[in-house]
Amino acid sequence: MGYLVRSEYYLLDPPIPRDVVASLQNLPTVDHPFNKAGGVKEGYLYRFGLEALKELANRFETNWPSWLLDYLRTIPSPSGAFDNQMLRQFVDEITRLRTAVLGEQRMRYRPLMLLAAIRTVVEGFDVAFEQGPLLEYYEQLAAAIGADSSRPEYPYYHLSGDGFWNVITDDGQRLVVRGTVSRRHVVGTRVQIAENRIECITNDQLRPYVLGAIRTHFESDEWSRLMDVWSELSKAVYPPWLSGATRIVVRPDLKAATMAFARALEESHLRYDLGFVRSFAASLAAKPFAILTGLSGSGKTQIALQFGNWLGHERVKLVAVRPDWTGSDALFGYEDALQETKDGRRAWYVPPALEFMLKAARDPEWPYLLILDEMNLAHVERYFADVLSGMESGAPCLPNVALEGNGVWRVVPEGPRELRFPPNLFIVGTVNVDETTYMFSPKVLDRANTLEFRVSTDDLADDLRRPVPCEPGPAELVKGFLAIATDPDWHVNNPHPQKEEISSRLRDLHRILSQFGFEFGHRVFRESLRFAAMLAAAGEPSVEAALDAIVMQKILPRLHGNRRRLEPVLEAVGYFAFSLEAPPSRAGETRFDPLNPPDGQGGPRLPRSFAKVQRMTANLRANQFASFAE
Numbered sequence: 001m002g003y004l005v006r007s008e009y010y011l012l013d014p015p016i017p018r019d020v021v022a023s024l025q026n027l028p029t030v031d032h033p034f035n036k037a038g039g040v041k042e043g044y045l046y047r048f049g050l051e052a053l054k055e056l057a058n059r060f061e062t063n064w065p066s067w068l069l070d071y072l073r074t075i076p077s078p079s080g081a082f083d084n085q086m087l088r089q090f091v092d093e094i095t096r097l098r099t100a101v102l103g104e105q106r107m108r109y110r111p112l113m114l115l116a117a118i119r120t121v122v123e124g125f126d127v128a129f130e131q132g133p134l135l136e137y138y139e140q141l142a143a144a145i146g147a148d149s150s151r152p153e154y155p156y157y158h159l160s161g162d163g164f165w166n167v168i169t170d171d172g173q174r175l176v177v178r179g180t181v182s183r184r185h186v187v188g189t190r191v192q193i194a195e196n197r198i199e200c201i202t203n204d205q206l207r208p209y210v211l212g213a214i215r216t217h218f219e220s221d222e223w224s225r226l227m228d229v230w231s232e233l234s235k236a237v238y239p240p241w242l243s244g245a246t247r248i249v250v251r252p253d254l255k256a257a258t259m260a261f262a263r264a265l266e267e268s269h270l271r272y273d274l275g276f277v278r279s280f281a282a283s284l285a286a287k288p289f290a291i292l293t294g295l296s297g298s299g300k301t302q303i304a305l306q307f308g309n310w311l312g313h314e315r316v317k318l319v320a321v322r323p324d325w326t327g328s329d330a331l332f333g334y335e336d337a338l339q340e341t342k343d344g345r346r347a348w349y350v351p352p353a354l355e356f357m358l359k360a361a362r363d364p365e366w367p368y369l370l371i372l373d374e375m376n377l378a379h380v381e382r383y384f385a386d387v388l389s390g391m392e393s394g395a396p397c398l399p400n401v402a403l404e405g406n407g408v409w410r411v412v413p414e415g416p417r418e419l420r421f422p423p424n425l426f427i428v429g430t431v432n433v434d435e436t437t438y439m440f441s442p443k444v445l446d447r448a449n450t451l452e453f454r455v456s457t458d459d460l461a462d463d464l465r466r467p468v469p470c471e472p473g474p475a476e477l478v479k480g481f482l483a484i485a486t487d488p489d490w491h492v493n494n495p496h497p498q499k500e501e502i503s504s505r506l507r508d509l510h511r512i513l514s515q516f517g518f519e520f521g522h523r524v525f526r527e528s529l530r531f532a533a534m535l536a537a538a539g540e541p542s543v544e545a546a547l548d549a550i551v552m553q554k555i556l557p558r559l560h561g562n563r564r565r566l567e568p569v570l571e572a573v574g575y576f577a578f579s580l581e582a583p584p585s586r587a588g589e590t591r592f593d594p595l596n597p598p599d600g601q602g603g604p605r606l607p608r609s610f611a612k613v614q615r616m617t618a619n620l621r622a623n624q625f626a627s628f629a630e
Contacts, residue, residue, distance in 0.1 A: 027052045033046040096364050098483065099111070161423075255537060298455050334348070497541055
């Protein structure tokens, strides 16, 4: 004889980590299914407790059934501030605040500026750059912990990217800066903070929790020194729904992360040249969009899948591109007119790619990787344009939909209709070239790093084994990789050791390409310097290695055309790759033939790029047309 228990199962998306559940403050002392390490005890049924469930629902946003949320509202909360949704959201955003990285150290410029702004609001002043006490408070707080406050425009402007405020110009428009922000951009501007955040700051009962969230970015001794500057900080209270949660110390070390990933590849029975692994990791750290091209079966999809597994098995998604992808609906879905409306909100068809992107947007602490397999089976510009735009501009582009209890996706009733493209989402597209595929336009290639895969005869080892999924990397390195990749000024604070030489060589290359109408713009130049800085941080400080990768990944993919137009370009770029100098422009000078380079000069300075120029030249002469894809 037994008991009949009727139950319903709901898939929570995103799922709740076990260690989060184990750290709840209101779990029963005994008789619950979690041990201290976050593991699950053996057994069948356990008492969980309504207070713990209330704490979990307030602390972790997922698609809770609506009937459960309605019921939990009738249960008293352990804390008076516990039920304040605005406060909980604000605190969650503060604890997930992205901070800069300098010399492998986490810099707290943004939380310091946020503290200065909060003090400015509390004391009744307008939050403006160079007007009022904002910069004075910021400099005092920074000096207290020995932080460099010489560039206050950095946290002032970039906190808008974290959603805390908008920077407003004299004419009332939101300030948008392309590239690196400077003081001249922000002089005379002021900050516009959302009303719900103002309420959390000015309310004497809520403000201690806001300050407690900022305190999570500082050590105890640092916080003590900050209290000497502003005594209000002594009232900071660590939010009860976060106390006891496991906090991971972020380790922003790109070299360590790259080596850990390289070891994971070996353990997965995959063999890649370490230099290529460095280029792959540096490419994604420099720009969250990479294109992998080359021979079918050469390992393009595998390295992307394994990198996603290294980030976390639940944070990688492989989506096969279909030839019938003719618009953004393939990625962003559409309103489903066949489903019933609810409260004036139509149902939404959510394809797997959108579901994954929304998952990333709602979990900004961790990196996510979306793999678009056979990306050029459809016109990339048609289905991918909104992604490119959102990635570059930061403008909202993702439909803000959520899965409701009845299994239907609908627009979130409270909140914006669209979300920003998540900065923690990386996209890798794999490419094969045949008669069924399409070429990439320059605007797509400009926004990506293109890595070519080749297989040499020596690579064909007879002891190769079938790949297996690699284990997730150390959490502190995974989060450290994300911290570096999402810091827009990382390469400014951590430039390549020989940045000036790389800049000079790139300008030489620009002058060469300008003669033929193939010159590159500001974006390619800036992203090339960022990539060079990332490559040096990943363990390859050589100038020639950086230039070789830049020419191979950013310059050569843009070159295509018929022989009359392309051959002189390949000859000039080939000369540059061979000698690292601009070709002579004197009259009567013999043209450089990449297929017959001069002997006795030690070989090409940029070997991978020169070999590619040779292959493109051979194809051009044989077929009267050539492009990067072979």
